[in-house]
Amino acid sequence: MLRVSSGATLFFKLFLPTFWLVFFGSLTMFILFSDNVDMPFIGSIGFKASSGIFFILGLLFFYLTCFQLKRIDVDEKNFYVSNYFKTFKYEYKDISKIKERDWLFFKTIKLHFIEKSSFGKRITFLKRRKIFDEFVDANPEVFSHLL
Numbered sequence: 001m002l003r004v005s006s007g008a009t010l011f012f013k014l015f016l017p018t019f020w021l022v023f024f025g026s027l028t029m030f031i032l033f034s035d036n037v038d039m040p041f042i043g044s045i046g047f048k049a050s051s052g053i054f055f056i057l058g059l060l061f062f063y064l065t066c067f068q069l070k071r072i073d074v075d076e077k078n079f080y081v082s083n084y085f086k087t088f089k090y091e092y093k094d095i096s097k098i099k100e101r102d103w104l105f106f107k108t109i110k111l112h113f114i115e116k117s118s119f120g121k122r123i124t125f126l127k128r129r130k131i132f133d134e135f136v137d138a139n140p141e142v143f144s145h146l147l
Helices: 008-032 045-064 129-138
Strands: 071-074 078-082 087-091 095-102 107-117 120-126
Touching (some): 008 120
Antiparallel strands (some): 078 087, 095 107, 107 120
8 A cells, every 4th residue: 555645744733733722722811801901902802802813713714724634544445534533545537637736746536526525525535745756657557438
């Protein structure tokens, strides 16, 4: 079995959101429960509302981006999708299309399924640059219906 998703997936899916949630959650709680007497700027209602909105928007951002990332392992017949808690096995014929997107420092690949899978209709993962391309080139019959 070969892992074609990047090792950075673990960092972006678990560590970064957890750190952000703990740090900014604590900071937001401190700001919301501070009084106006000791710190008039932090105690103002506008600053409290802004920090709460910033925290909620950050949670929404991580939910829509990092939480959606999956780990992908492949072999000649099947591919395995994991969210680091559960792993499911799928066949290549279940994929309807593959979209690759280039972000400045990394690439994401979105697998679109024909029918809804355990993780939904689309699965996104960070591409392990050379390994994924080498696997596709070495197994053209697997991806013939997609290319």
